[in-house]
Amino acid sequence: MKIGIPIETALNQLKQTNLGVISAACQDGANELYALLFAGSVENHQEILQSYGINKIVTISVAGADVHRSPELKTRAIIGAMNALKIDALLGISSTDGRDLLARIAAQLDAPLALDCVGVDFTDRTVIKSQFSGKILAKLKLWGTPFICGLRPNVIPPKMFPVIAENIPYHIALEDTRRLEVRSINKTAADEIDLTEAEIIISAGRPIGAAENFKLLKDCAKELGAAVGASRAAVDSGFAPHSMQVGQTGKTVSPKLYIACGISGSIQHFAGMKGSKVIVAVNTDSDAPIFNKCDFGLRGDLFEVVPALTAALKKQRLSENNP
Amino acid sequence: MQIYVCVKQVPDTAASITLLGPRIYDDTVKFVMNPFDEFAVEQAIQVKAQTGKGEVVIVTVGRESAESMVRTALAMGADRGILVIADIRQIDSITTGRALHQAIARDGSPDLIFTGKQSVDSEGMQIPYRLAAAFNMPIVNEVVRFLLKNETVTVEREIGSGIREAIDLTLPCVIGATKGLNEPRYTRLPEIMKARTKELKKIDINELKLAPAAGKLELLELFPEAERGQAVMLQGSVQEMTRQLIDLLKNNEQIL
Ligand SMILES: Cc1cc2nc3c(=O)[nH]c(=O)nc-3n(C[C@H](O)[C@H](O)[C@H](O)COP(=O)(O)OP(=O)(O)OC[C@H]3O[C@@H](n4cnc5c(N)ncnc54)[C@H](O)[C@@H]3O)c2cc1C
Numbered sequence: 001m002k003i004g005i006p007i008e009t010a011l012n013q014l015k016q017t018n019l020g021v022i023s024a025a026c027q028d029g030a031n032e033l034y035a036l037l038f039a040g041s042v043e044n045h046q047e048i049l050q051s052y053g054i055n056k057i058v059t060i061s062v063a064g065a066d067v068h069r070s071p072e073l074k075t076r077a078i079i080g081a082m083n084a085l086k087i088d089a090l091l092g093i094s095s096t097d098g099r100d101l102l103a104r105i106a107a108q109l110d111a112p113l114a115l116d117c118v119g120v121d122f123t124d125r126t127v128i129k130s131q132f133s134g135k136i137l138a139k140l141k142l143w144g145t146p147f148i149c150g151l152r153p154n155v156i157p158p159k160m161f162p163v164i165a166e167n168i169p170y171h172i173a174l175e176d177t178r179r180l181e182v183r184s185i186n187k188t189a190a191d192e193i194d195l196t197e198a199e200i201i202i203s204a205g206r207p208i209g210a211a212e213n214f215k216l217l218k219d220c221a222k223e224l225g226a227a228v229g230a231s232r233a234a235v236d237s238g239f240a241p242h243s244m245q246v247g248q249t250g251k252t253v254s255p256k257l258y259i260a261c262g263i264s265g266s267i268q269h270f271a272g273m274k275g276s277k278v279i280v281a282v283n284t285d286s287d288a289p290i291f292n293k294c295d296f297g298l299r300g301d302l303f304e305v306v307p308a309l310t311a312a313l314k315k316q317r318l319s320e321n322n323p
Numbered sequence: 324m325q326i327y328v329c330v331k332q333v334p335d336t337a338a339s340i341t342l343l344g345p346r347i348y349d350d351t352v353k354f355v356m357n358p359f360d361e362f363a364v365e366q367a368i369q370v371k372a373q374t375g376k377g378e379v380v381i382v383t384v385g386r387e388s389a390e391s392m393v394r395t396a397l398a399m400g401a402d403r404g405i406l407v408i409a410d411i412r413q414i415d416s417i418t419t420g421r422a423l424h425q426a427i428a429r430d431g432s433p434d435l436i437f438t439g440k441q442s443v444d445s446e447g448m449q450i451p452y453r454l455a456a457a458f459n460m461p462i463v464n465e466v467v468r469f470l471l472k473n474e475t476v477t478v479e480r481e482i483g484s485g486i487r488e489a490i491d492l493t494l495p496c497v498i499g500a501t502k503g504l505n506e507p508r509y510t511r512l513p514e515i516m517k518a519r520t521k522e523l524k525k526i527d528i529n530e531l532k533l534a535p536a537a538g539k540l541e542l543l544e545l546f547p548e549a550e551r552g553q554a555v556m557l558q559g560s561v562q563e564m565t566r567q568l569i570d571l572l573k574n575n576e577q578i579l
Contacts, residue, residue, distance in 0.1 A: 072461065095483070096465070096481070096482050096483045097482060097483075099448055100464060100465075103448060103449045103452040103464070104452055104462075106449060106452070106453075107420075107449065107452035107453045107455065107456035108456050110417070110456070110536060110537060110538070111537075111538050112415070112417065112538040112539055112540045113416070113447075113449050113540075114540065115446075115447070115448045115449070116446060116448070126543065129446070130446060130548075131444060131445055131446055131545070132334065132340045132348075132443070132444055132446075133336065133443045133446070134548065135339070135340045135547070135548070136340050136342070136348070136545050136546070136547060136548065137545070137546055137547070137548050138542060138544070138545050138546075139542075139543040139544040139545075139546070140540050140541065140542055140543065141540070141541040141543055142538065142539075142540055142541075143538050143539045143540075143541060144536075144537050144538020144539065145538075147538060178493075179461045179492060179493045179496075180461035180462075180463070180490065180491070180492045180493075180496075181490065181491045181492070182488055182489070182490050183477070183489045183490060183491055184488075184489045185482070185486060185487070185488050185489075186486060186487045186488075186489070193484065194483035194484045195483070195484075196483060197483070200578070224579070227484075241485060242467070242481075242502055242503040243481050243484075243485040243503075244485070245502070248336050248358070248443060249358055249359070249501075249502045250502070256578050257572065257576075257578045257579075267336070267337055267339075268336050268337070271336075271443075274548065277576075277578075278572070278576050278578060279551070280568065280572075281554065286556075291554050291556070292553065292554070293550070293551055293554075294551065294554045295551060295554060295555065296554060296555050296556075296557060296568060296571060297554040297555065297556045297557065298556075298557050298564045298565075298568065299556065300561055300564065304561045305561055305564070305565065308561045308562055308564075308565045309565045309568070309569075312562070312565045312566055312569055313569065313579075316569065
């Protein structure tokens with residue numbers, strides 16, 4: 001099967017989360033993998049892409065329009081490449097941008113689409129995806145060609161599969177109808193790690209008590225290389241912006257490690273973070289529901305535990321740097 | 324301004340989902356309006372108030388019992404409703420998108436279509452896009468800010484890490500709403516009473532004579548996600564517990 005993989009970049013770097021997607025599509029060389037990227041978006045990508053099994057690197061260049069002004073233009077350019085290369089299926093990252101792009105492509109092509117998948121099998125065209133806010137998993141079959149899937153970040157570990165990739169330039173001319181235009185991007189918080197793609201998340205609930213107190217978590221996050229999240233109770237109390245909310249009406253996250261501090265573990269919070277590989281809970285109440293659904297529990301006050309964790313991590317880092 | 328709002332009736336977010344067979348769950352639980360759709364309804368009502376004319380029409384594909392949810396939206400201030408009756412367990416997002424498109428297209432000429440960003444049951448995340456493609460309209464999903472000025476809509480959406488993107492789009496268009504866009508209003512008794520008499524048109528999905536799709540999504544199986552066992556509770560002083568935790572994460576889990 002010819003599988004197209006739209007490659008995501010951040011600050012001209014290949015996002016790490018692409019690699020798990022490539023491995024999920026590769027199936028030990030059973031499929032022919034086409035990396036789809038826009039000219040000028042990634043440099044020196046060949047080596048890394050081919051070491052994970054990409055057979056063709058398709059560099060899309062667009063004349064007559066600036067694709068970065070509109071996701072509609074990107075959609076049309078990718079559909080052009082899919083048609084030209086006779087691609088059977090598309091597998092992307094179910095990130096904020098990825099979901100948007102994949103859904104646009106599927107809608108334009110009237111093709112079946114499954115987003116936020118935690119598993120995908122191209123041999124029988126099935127996916128496993130979350131439903132009912134993560135309470136249930138569903139196995140779905142996608143009939144028709146092409147079909148389109150988005151994989152939840154970090155769910156498939158990257159696996160090397162070295163091949164030699166061929167470079168294919170693809171040119172397309174597009175007219176910009178200007179009916180949709182990205183005007184500006186407000187990057188005030190751009191140094192933070194995106195929750196939906198973070199490998200480690202530390203988050204706090206209502207007991208954090210004030211917006212300033214999130215500094216405790218930010219300090220710890222710096223040592224961990226983590227993103228900072230919040231429960232809805234913390235968001236609704238005004239301690240954190242909604243962009244930090246994890247859960248049913250917040251973000252679905254899938255890190256390797258989720259540290260929940262002062263979070264009771266309501267069904268709606270779980271909905272967003274139960275896909276985490278390892279869950280650690282810090283809570284003063286030994287009967288808190290979260291202790292029934294996590295891997296490691298620390299009974300204690302987050303105002304003591306979090307600074308102690310930060311200090312221990314810092315100490316360790318310093319001793320590793322100066323043995 | 325002719326505004327349509329697509330809403331879906333879903334199991335209450337607090338309901339536990341019990342599986343009764345490989346493809347069916349116990350649907351005797353409480354059903355409510357999909358939480359994201361509440362933001363869509365609220366925004367539509369605010370836009371109508373802002374422009375001072377036109378109507379807000381609620382459209383849903385669902386069971387006969389979804390009427391109560393449509394009445395809730397009418398009580399919030401929408402003018403009338405359309406309920407396309409279908410067994411939503413039997414249809415996929417492609418068909419739902421087609422049904423919503425047909426129901427709206429037969430009813431009138433939309434200037435704006437609002438939806439929620441996704442439903443919390445099937446988590447398909449694609450209806451707003453499929454509607455937009457069917458109507459050939461621009462779409463922005465996960466909208467947290469909406470501003471209408473003349474023929475232009477300016478929206479903001481979050482693209483991760485708290486970064487916001489501002490996007491201009493022309494009418495008519497489709498907007499997928501998410502939390503942060505507004506505070507959905509509560510309905511009061513007089514409005515609930517009034518909503519009972521508002522027009523609600525029921526159409527059987529077969530009457531829409533939807534064109535068959537080339538592709539489809541078939542549900543093969545539902546299964547519960549594996550639960551974690553009892554947590555390992557760490558013991559000792561705060562310092563001892565954090566040291567143990569780091570050790571476990573580093574050596575046993577190979578994360579740090
Ligand atoms: C439609 C709907 C959607 C929702 N969506 C979401 C969502 O997306 N995300 C979400 O999180 N919630 C969501 N909720 C809300 C959810 O039901 C809970 O109300 C919320 O998650 C509770 O947040 P919390 O755990 O921070 O607060 P609480 O329930 O107040 O729990 C605080 C916990 O911290 C412990 N604690 C207190 N002090 C300390 C301390 N000093 N140190 C350590 N532990 C301490 C307490 O023992 C308790 O267990 C939703 C609800 C509904 C109805």
